[in-house]
Amino acid sequence: MQIPGNVLDVLTDPRTVISGDRVAVPFQLDPALYQRMNKMLKDIGGRWDGRKAVGAHVFPFPVEEFMRACLAAGEWPSRYEQGWYPTPPKVVFDMLEHASIRVGHTVLEPSAGTGSLLKPMAEQMGIVDCVEIDFRRAHVLRELGLARQVILGDFLDLDPLATDEPYDRIVMNPPFSDAIGHVMHALGFLKDGGTLVAVMPESITWHSDRAAVEFRKLIADNEGEIVKLPADAFAPSGTNVRTVLVCLDADPDGTLRTHGWHRRQPVQLDLFAMA
Ligand SMILES: C[S@@+](CC[C@H](N)C(=O)[O-])C[C@H]1O[C@@H](n2cnc3c(N)ncnc32)[C@H](O)[C@@H]1O
The missing domain is CATH 3.40.50.150 (Vaccinia Virus protein VP39)
Structure with a gap:
């Protein structure tokens, strides 16, 4: 799936932190843009954790290299295309x-x-x-x-x-x-x-x-x-x-x-x- 241009801008913004199992965007997004980004991150397996100490999308796997590859290509592997439904x-x-x-x-x-x-x-x-x-x-x-x-x-x-x-x-x-x-x-x-x-x-x-x-x-x-x-x-x-x-x-x-x-x-x- 193609990453929307404005979501790509947010995720490649130098202030965005992608590290370990987390993606944190420490600046305000307008609600429509946040929803677009949230949709993508959820599709990759992330869940928003709003607790003060976290404030990030948290993934059940190390996400750094994964995101780097997605951002470089401008697309992500949609769970719908490849049937990625991790076993609970x-x-x-x-x-x-x-x-x-x-x-x-x-x-x-x-x-x-x-x-x-x-x-x-x-x-x-x-x-x-x-x-x-x-x-x-x-x-x-x-x-x-x-x-x-x-x-x-x-x-x-x-x-x-x-x-x-x-x-x-x-x-x-x-x-x-x-x-x-x-x-x-x-x-x-x-x-x-x-x-x-x-x-x-x-x-x-x-x-x-x-x-x-x-x-x-x-x-x-x-x-x-x-x-x-x-x-x-x-x-x-x-x-x-x-x-x-x-x-x-x-x-x-x-x-x-x-x-x-x-x-x-x-x-x-x-x-x-x-x-
Ligand atoms: C339902 S998910 C299960 C993932 C993992 N087994 C788990 O339990 O979390 C299916 C996985 O199979 C991969 N997949 C789909 N077709 C495949 C194929 N032909 N050969 C190898 N992997 C494939 C998908 O990319 C996806 O990661």
Whole structure:
């Protein structure tokens, strides 16, 4: 999204302080201009904190480099375009309960945003790899210094067979616009015996399109779990989309297309050719 010229002027004004997790504008703006700036900062994840000691928009991640990149380009990555809805703390808690990350588990976060899931997973001593399509968010992830690696790129372009090391856990909050596509692709990176936990729009439980019907069958066939989240679970992130958690354990005898399944394919195809 293009930053309006007068908002750009305010944010690049030498008196404006952009530091750590805060953006503070210590001079008076007319109400219309303030609203325009507030809209942009909220879209990036900031919340106005009017307490005397703060008086700034506060972000749930280090915002300095992120803002520098936005201001240099004159635009910001809109949450609407890239589906950036950070996982609220209560949902993170539920996801980690289901994921049961143990010390040394390898964990993939394939749509990592600014690290709402990365931080607690690293605290649980998981060895976390992140993928993020937006370079500004990928930069934030790198700055946090908690991931083993941060891959900047489109997760859907990554080839599961390009890695020899599938993951013990995959914990993800994919863009809701293609949540099934992301989860199906992520399974290709999961170890047999591993667990995937994904937050997904509730619509996957009732949509009648083929992808949703097949996805529900896959969950049922593999004794997966769909856990309804409270209707307002994502309200702190600015959306009323109803959500569920999908938890899948990869049984080697199941039908999930895990990393092992992909590895087994050439053999199975050869056998098929001989039949
Ligand atoms: C719903 S947000 C979740 C962010 C983070 N996982 C969290 O919980 O706070 C989805 C994130 O996926 C990123 N994203 C969207 N499409 C992607 C893709 N194809 N590959 C990698 N990341 C993608 C967006 O930029 C956004 O940061």
